[in-house]
Amino acid sequence: MDYAIALLFVLVDTTTTLLGASWWPQRPDTLAWVVLGAQALACSSLVARRLAPLMVLFVLGGFTLAVTLLIWPAGALIPAEPGNVWAPWATIAAAYGPLYYRRDRRGVAIVALVALTLVVARVWQPAFMIITIGVLRTVAGPLLALYVDARRRLVRALTERAERAERERHLLAERARAEERARLAGEMHDVVTHRVSLMVLQAGALGITARDEQTRKAAEELRIAGCQALDELRDLVGILRATPEGDTMPSASDFATLIAESTSVGTPARLVEEGDRSLASPLVARTAYRIVREALTNVRKHAPGAQVTVRVEYGEAQVRLSVRNTPSAGPIAGPAADELAATGSGLGIAGLRSRVEIVHGTLRAGPTPDGGFCLRATLPAFVPTGDLAV
Incomplete structure (x- = not known):
């Protein structure tokens, strides 16, 4: 992505310069072509706009200052349109980086941006149009960086809030499930176990008081079955009151x-x-x-x-x-x-x-x-x- 952006600005700045929209002289000489190559190299420094945004800003600001000194006061370059802004369009992308990628050094970034603005706007040659265009060109990048940074933090805050709400809903659902399991366990313990216990006791009493062998045998079998049912119900109640291992949510x-x-x-x-x-x-x-x-x-x-x-x-x-x-x-x-x-x-x-x-x-x-x-x-x-x- 950074290589594509750098290539784009190299092509844009080279094309606009050759078309006379910048510092290009009416009759270019060897120096003009050398400066044009230096401009392409300066624009290509955008490949490092994430890793070293301040360095990119210094490179493009230094190039703009060098072109300005060659034109005024040295007079080595005579632009066809003296009223143009001589800074490359790549300064927009360069001004974006320091405030967005180096939030820990915003003080240095602001000082560098102010210095770049003074060079691009050529405040020592007061001209309303040049100062206006120059300021807009260097301010556009920082404003965009501040907007993107604020939007990124807002999205992150909303995302964290939504995830926190989702976790809270999950915890509430887990609590409701645990309460329902406890209620079912209590109902089984209070109702089913009580009734089955009565059945076991009555079967035991019948086995003792019955006169014929067949009735006593049937009562004993009923008592044994009831005891087994009580054991199974006790285990089931224990399971309902415990939290199953499978209740943990995967991640x-x-x-x-x-x-x-x-x-x-x-x-x-x-x-x-x-x-x-x-x-x-x-x-x-x-x-x-x-x-x-x-x-x-x-x-x-x-x-x-x-x-x-x-x-x-x-x-x-x-x-x-x-x-x-x-x-x-x-x-x-x-x-x-x-x-x-x-x-x-x-x-x-x-x-x-x-x-x-x-x-x-x-x-x-x-x-x-x-x-x-x-x-x-x-x-x-x-x-x-x-x-x-x-």
Whole structure:
């Protein structure tokens, strides 16, 4: 991107200079062509506008000052249009960088921008049009940088607020589920267990007071069955009151667990992550987790012994996910593998595609030229509504 921007300004400034919109003389000599080459080199410094924005600003400001000194007072260059602004158009992009990419040194950046403005506007030669155009040319970049920076911080704040609201909704739902489970456990304990206990006691009393052997035997069997039911109910109440292990919500940090599980059962897998995990909202992270889990399951069913590469790229706008596997390893494939493959419903990819479309993403799956298979999904880094279910 930076190379394209630098090339664009090199072409724009070279073209406008040759057309007489800048300092180009009516009869160019060797010095003019040398200065034109120096201008192209100065504009090409925009390739470093992110890494060294102040350096780019100094380079273009120094070039503008050098051209100004060659024209006035040295008189070595005589522009065809003395009323033009002599600074390259690339100064707009150069003035953008210091305030946006070096927010830690804004004081130095402001001083450098003021100095650049004085050089571009040629305040020592007061001319309303030159000063106006020069100031606008150097101010446009910083204003754009401040706007983009403010918008970026606003979007980040809104994203964090939405994610916090989603986490709060999840916690409220978990609390409601826990309360409902506790209520059910209490109901079972107070009602069902009480009634079954009465049945056991009555069956025991009947077994003692019954006169014939058949009635006593039936009563004993009923008592034993009731005791077993009480034991099972006690276990069930304990389960309802406990929090199941499966209630934990998956996230991007659980990818490594999926990879380790796949490798342990004979399907070697490798995880490659690029970018910052925090860029993906919890909803998108859970969707990505389920995609990887389903893809690894399909590999174990349909390509046993294949090697799998899971690649996740986290960006500010999108999360790109791919699961690629090599062809099935011949010695491992066989009747057992065919039997495992037959257990699938054939709707795994369709289900994943539906899940991805819910969060406004896209999914593609198909064979690769080497005989393997590749699944690719593109998800938005953040889904505005927190009411989507996954």
